[in-house]
Amino acid sequence: MIIQENIPLSAYTTFKIGGPARFFCTVKNEEELVEAVKFAHEKGITDATSSGAHLPFFVLGGGSNLLVSDDGFPGLIIKNEIRGVTTELDIESVTSESGFKFVSAGSGEIWDDIVAYTVDRGLFGIENLSAIPGTVGATPVQNIGAYGAEASHTISSVRALDTKDFDPAMPKFVELSNTECKFGYRDSIFKHEPGRYIISRVTFKLSKKGDVTMNYKDTRDYFNDKKILKPSIAEMRRAIVEIRTSKLPDWSKLGTAGSFFKNPYVSAVKFAELKAKYPTLPGFPEPDGRVKISLGWIFDKACNARGLMIGNAGTYEKQALVLVAKPGAKAVDVKAVADELITRVKEKTGIVIEPEVEWVG
Ligand SMILES: Cc1cc2nc3c(=O)[nH]c(=O)nc-3n(C[C@H](O)[C@H](O)[C@H](O)COP(=O)(O)OP(=O)(O)OC[C@H]3O[C@@H](n4cnc5c(N)ncnc54)[C@H](O)[C@@H]3O)c2cc1C
Incomplete structure (x- = not known):
């Protein structure tokens, strides 16, 4: 296992954003993983700046749910490439x-x-x-x-x-x-x-047997249009891929981490209050009495969030819940867009929304 230094993380995230990792390694099995964590511990003890604590480490997968700081990460990034060993796909x-x-x-x-x-x-x-x-x-x-x-x-x-x-x-x-x-x-x-x-x-x-899950409007509409009553598992996969391709940006071309925020849950009382203000707001009651509400709807209808741009970052034209970063965008731009959305939702609904995407830095 090789430990590298000052590796730009923008190449490892789907936002294509992120400053350098102070240390970076790739692990391909559990032994290398242990070695990587050992490095972080030993480095911490010998490093004058860390006062004996281990060097911070962070496990990186595909980097598709992260927003990495423009200043990078001050510790060890452990890029995980652990696969199985026994079959074609491991x-x-x-x-x-x-x-x-x-x-x-x-x-x-x-x-x-x-x-x-x-x-x-x-x-x-x-x-x-x-x-x-x-x-x-x-x-x-x-x-x-x-x-x-x-x-x-x-x-x-x-x-x-x-x-x-x-x-x-x-x-x-x-x-x-x-x-x-x-x-x-x-x-x-x-x-x-x-x-x-x-x-x-x-x-x-x-x-091994069963029916595919069809409790989502998009998939029901897709199969109704095609007049397929009982889709096979392969047909469902194809449908999901097609639906997603039509709705989401292609992250290989445009920087994104998908939906940036979680849909909020509110009490039934709060939901009734919001319904009085926004009669068409969709809500999905949960068994515990709370109601999950559609943040995409709030962004579109209450916050006028489509088309919001700060620097080279903004909301995706087809779905404001998805933030996108054009070439040249910085993490601070994406963060500014996210902060602006948090403020708008708080002003319009009183709800404090939470990011789904994790900040690293
Ligand atoms: C276009 C697009 C669409 C998306 N759609 C969806 C969606 O429909 N539903 C959804 O839920 N998500 C969605 N996401 C978000 C993302 O794809 C998922 O969260 C995904 O599981 C992240 O995987 P990753 O390997 O890229 O993790 P990373 O982004 O690299 O890491 C995410 C977190 O997991 C931790 N982590 C990663 N690997 C390990 C490990 N081996 N051990 C311990 N911790 C680990 C990291 O430390 C970090 O905290 C979407 C993202 C994009 C870009």
């Missing part, structure tokens, strides 16, 4: 039981390759999460979700290096169950204890 089918199959993937695998792999084998469960950029290891972190599906619905367990009380001579790998991951809406234990767990493998429990 995925192991660990075991199978009646009606289900467990698929275990190295955390550095490209997420959409795993979705394609499972769809090809007729396994149900993650097809609605097709075409989400990034790596397998990040999927439990923010519990990725789209079109009525969430990673937490199929994650069986997560293997991770526990870096708390790290001892390079006795590195501790743990296997966290679905319950132990404490999944919520774009949330998990990995967000509450940032940096503690470095995920090396994720195991998904997928169904």
